[in-house]
Amino acid sequence: MLNRAGRWLSAPLVLLNSxxxxxxxxxxxxxxxxxxxxxxxxxxxxxxVGVGGDPxxxxxxxxxxxxxxxxxxxxxxxxxxxxxxxxSNTRLNFVELDPNADFRTIVAALRRELGNTVSPFVxxxxxxxxxxxxxxxxxxxxxxxxxxxxxLGIAVNPRAWTEDETGEVSEIQLSGSVFDRTExxxxxxxSLSALRSLLSSIVFRREGLLDxxxxxxxxxxxxxxxxxxxxxxxxxxxxxxxxxxxHRLLGFVREPAPARLLKKGIDGLMDQxxxxxxxxxxxxxxxxxxxxxxxxxxxxARARLGDxxxxxxxxxxxxxxxxxxxxxxxxVRQVDALIxxxxxxxxxxxxxxxxxxxxxxxxxxxxxxxxxKALPDGAIILEIGSYLGRSTSALAFACxxxxxxxxxxxxxxxxxxxxxxxxxxxxxxxxxxxxxGLLDYVTCLHGPSNLKLAEWGKSASVDFAFIDAAHHYGFxxxxxxxxxxxxxxxxxxxxxxxxxxxxxxxxxxxxxxxSTLINHEYCSSISCGQVPDWRESATLPQKFEQTxxxxxxxxxxxxxxxYPTWAEFVGxxxxxxxxxxxxxxxxxxxxxxxxxxxGAIIQQMIERKEFEDPMIGYWGKLVSKTEERxxxxxxxxPDSARALGLVE
Numbered sequence: 001m002l003n004r005a006g007r008w009l010s011a012p013l014v015l016l017n018s019x020x021x022x023x024x025x026x027x028x029x030x031x032x033x034x035x036x037x038x039x040x041x042x043x044x045x046x047x048x049v050g051v052g053g054d055p056x057x058x059x060x061x062x063x064x065x066x067x068x069x070x071x072x073x074x075x076x077x078x079x080x081x082x083x084x085x086x087x088s089n090t091r092l093n094f095v096e097l098d099p100n101a102d103f104r105t106i107v108a109a110l111r112r113e114l115g116n117t118v119s120p121f122v123x124x125x126x127x128x129x130x131x132x133x134x135x136x137x138x139x140x141x142x143x144x145x146x147x148x149x150x151x152l153g154i155a156v157n158p159r160a161w162t163e164d165e166t167g168e169v170s171e172i173q174l175s176g177s178v179f180d181r182t183e184x185x186x187x188x189x190x191s192l193s194a195l196r197s198l199l200s201s202i203v204f205r206r207e208g209l210l211d212x213x214x215x216x217x218x219x220x221x222x223x224x225x226x227x228x229x230x231x232x233x234x235x236x237x238x239x240x241x242x243x244x245x246x247h248r249l250l251g252f253v254r255e256p257a258p259a260r261l262l263k264k265g266i267d268g269l270m271d272q273x274x275x276x277x278x279x280x281x282x283x284x285x286x287x288x289x290x291x292x293x294x295x296x297x298x299x300x301a302r303a304r305l306g307d308x309x310x311x312x313x314x315x316x317x318x319x320x321x322x323x324x325x326x327x328x329x330x331x332v333r334q335v336d337a338l339i340x341x342x343x344x345x346x347x348x349x350x351x352x353x354x355x356x357x358x359x360x361x362x363x364x365x366x367x368x369x370x371x372x373k374a375l376p377d378g379a380i381i382l383e384i385g386s387y388l389g390r391s392t393s394a395l396a397f398a399c400x401x402x403x404x405x406x407x408x409x410x411x412x413x414x415x416x417x418x419x420x421x422x423x424x425x426x427x428x429x430x431x432x433x434x435x436x437g438l439l440d441y442v443t444c445l446h447g448p449s450n451l452k453l454a455e456w457g458k459s460a461s462v463d464f465a466f467i468d469a470a471h472h473y474g475f476x477x478x479x480x481x482x483x484x485x486x487x488x489x490x491x492x493x494x495x496x497x498x499x500x501x502x503x504x505x506x507x508x509x510x511x512x513x514x515s516t517l518i519n520h521e522y523c524s525s526i527s528c529g530q531v532p533d534w535r536e537s538a539t540l541p542q543k544f545e546q547t548x549x550x551x552x553x554x555x556x557x558x559x560x561x562x563y564p565t566w567a568e569f570v571g572x573x574x575x576x577x578x579x580x581x582x583x584x585x586x587x588x589x590x591x592x593x594x595x596x597x598x599g600a601i602i603q604q605m606i607e608r609k610e611f612e613d614p615m616i617g618y619w620g621k622l623v624s625k626t627e628e629r630x631x632x633x634x635x636x637x638p639d640s641a642r643a644l645g646l647v648e
Contacts, residue, residue: 062090084133093113121205262294265277342402350366364391364523378404381466385469385496400441407442462483465487467480477544493528503608510558555605556570
C-alpha cells in the first residue's frame with residue numbers, strides 16, 4: 001500500500017472506520033520515555049529485544065474501539081501511527097459497540113469479536129491512541145520470550161487516565177515491572193473509564209484475554225443487567241471474576257510525589273529542556289495546585305517555549321497564592337514588556353492555542369482568530385462543536401479586552417460505551433480556558449445542538465458561526481439550516497472539514513453553503529461565506545437526511561476548481577463518467593495520471609461509508625489497481641524507486 005506521501009508500506013493495512021476526536025485520557029507517549037520503561041522491564045526479567053518477535057509468525061490483532069459516533073478514514077491517531085510502526089504483521093478490526101449497552105452485553109461483544117481471531121496476541125485500542133513506532137515490536141519480543149499464564153500480557157501504554165464515580169480524574173502509571181497480587185489490578189477496575197484504560201494499556205495473549213472475559217461473563221450471570229455498568233464492574237471485581245490477570249509483567253507505579261515532580265521540572269529548566277520540564281510541571285500542578293513555586297516554574301517553561309500568555313497566567317496564579325514571590329513578579333514584568341494585555345495579535349497567543357489538542361489544520365487557528373478580531377465590538381460568536389477548546393481558545397483570544405462573546409454548544413461526551421458520563425471532557429475544556437484566563441469571554445451551552453439552537457430564540461443575532469460537530473451529512477445539514485436564520489445579515493458561517501475526505505460537511509457546503517452564502521473564503525478545509533441581504537428567499541430543506549446526490553460529478557468539479565495541475569487526471573475522471581467514451585482508455589489515463597492525494601481522498605470517501613455512489617466505488621478500485629501496479633514497479637526497480645523517494 002502507498003501512503004499519502006507516496007511511500008511504499010511494508011505490508012498492507014486494513015483501514016477502518018474510527019473516531020474523529022482525540023480524547024483527553026490518552027496522551028501521546030514520548031518514544032524515548034517508552035523505550036526507557038521497556039528497557040527497565042526487559043533488564044529486570046532478563047530478556048532481550050529482537051529475539052522472539054518474528055513478524056511472519058506472531059500477528060497482533062488490534063481491536064479498534066470507537067471513540068464517538070462518527071466514522072473517519074486513515075487520519076485517526078491510531079491508524080496514522082500504526083503505519084509508522086516497526087512491526088508490520090498487524091490486523092485491524094473495528095468493534096461495533098452499542099453505546100447504551102449494559103456491562104454483560106459489552107463484555108460479550110468483545111468476547112465474540114475476540115473469538116473470531118487466531119492471532120496469538122491482541123491489543124484493544126481506541127481510535128485516537130498514539131502508538132510509538134517500536135511499541136508493538138517490543139511487546140511481541142517480550143511475550144514471545146515468556147510462556148504460560150504468568151505472562152498473560154504486558155503494559156504498553158505508560159500513562160492512562162481514569163475517572164471514578166464522583167467525576168474525579170486521576171492518572172495511573174503502568175509499567176512493565178513485576179507484581180504478584182492481581183487484586184491490585186482488579187481493584188482498579190471500578191469504572192468504564194478504568195476498563196477502557198486497561199484495554200488500551202496492555203498487549204494480551206489471546207488465550208489469557210479470552211479467559212478473563214469468560215470469567216467476567218460467568219460472574220455477571222449473577223448480576224442484574226439493569227444496574228449501572230460501573231456498579232456491575234465493581235461487583236464483578238469484588239466476586240473475583242476480574243482477578244485473572246497476569247501474576248507477572250504488569251505493575252502499578254503510584255503517582256510520584258508533587259515535590260519530586262517539581263524538582264524534576266526545575267532540573268529540566270536548568271538543563272535547557274523546557275518541553276520535558278513542562279510535562280513534569282503540568283503533572284505537578286494537576287496533583288497539587290497550591291505547591292509553592294510550581295506555577296512560577298511552569299510559567300518559565302511556557303515562556304521558553306514561546307507561550308507568553310500562558311506564562312503570564314501562571315505567574316499571576318503564583319502571585320495570587322504567594323504575593324511576595326519576587327521571581328513571579330519579575331516574570332509578569334518581562335511578559336508585559338513583550339505582549340499587551342488587550343488588543344492581542346495572533347502571534348502573541350499562538351503558543352497558548354497550540355497547547356490544546358484538536359484537529360484544526362495549521363493556519364486555521366489564525367484564520368478563526370482574525371475573523372473574530374475583525375468583527376465589531378459586542379459581536380456574538382457561536383461555536384458548534386468545541387472538543388477540548390483549541391478552536392474555542394482561538395475565538396476567545398480575539399475577544400480579549402472587548403465586549404465580544406463566544407457561545408459554545410457541545411455535548412462534551414463520547415458516543416461510546418467506553419466512556420462514562422460527560423464531565424471529563426467538559427472539565428478539560430473549561431480547564432484550558434481557565435488556564436488562559438478566557439472564561440469571562442465564553443459561555444457554555446451544554447447539550448445537543450438541535451435543542452440548544454431551539455432555545456436560542458428567533459432573533460438574528462449571530463455575527464460568526466463555526467460548525468464543527470458531528471460530521472455525518474444529516475447532522476451537519478441540520479446545524480447549518482438551524483443556524484442560518486439566527487445569523488445577522490452580513491454575518492459569516494464557517495464549516496470545518498468541508499473537503500471531499502469528509503463527505504458530510506463537504507456536501508452541505510457544495511449543496512447549500514455555496515448557494516445561500518456569498519463572498520466565499522477558504523482556509524484549507526474551512527469553507528466560509530457571508531449571509532446575504534436576500535437571505536429570506538434562500539431555500540433550505542426541512543428534513544435532514546441522506547438523499548441521492550452526484551458525489552462523483554461533484555468530486556470531479558471540486559478537483560478541477562482547486563487543483564489546476566491535476567487537469568489530466570480530472571479529464572480521466574470526466575471520461576469515465578461519459579458513457580459514450582471507451583472506458584478502457586479512460587482507465588489507463590486514470591492510472592497514468594493519478595496524484596497520490598487524489599487517490600487518498602477517493603479511498604477516504606469510500607471508507608467513511610457516508611453514501612453509496614457506484615462511480616466512487618469504481619474509482620476506488622482503479623486507485624487500488626494503480627497502487628498494485630506501482631508496487632510491482634517498485635519491486636522490479638528498487639533502486640529507481642528509492643531514488644524517487646517511493647521507498648525508504
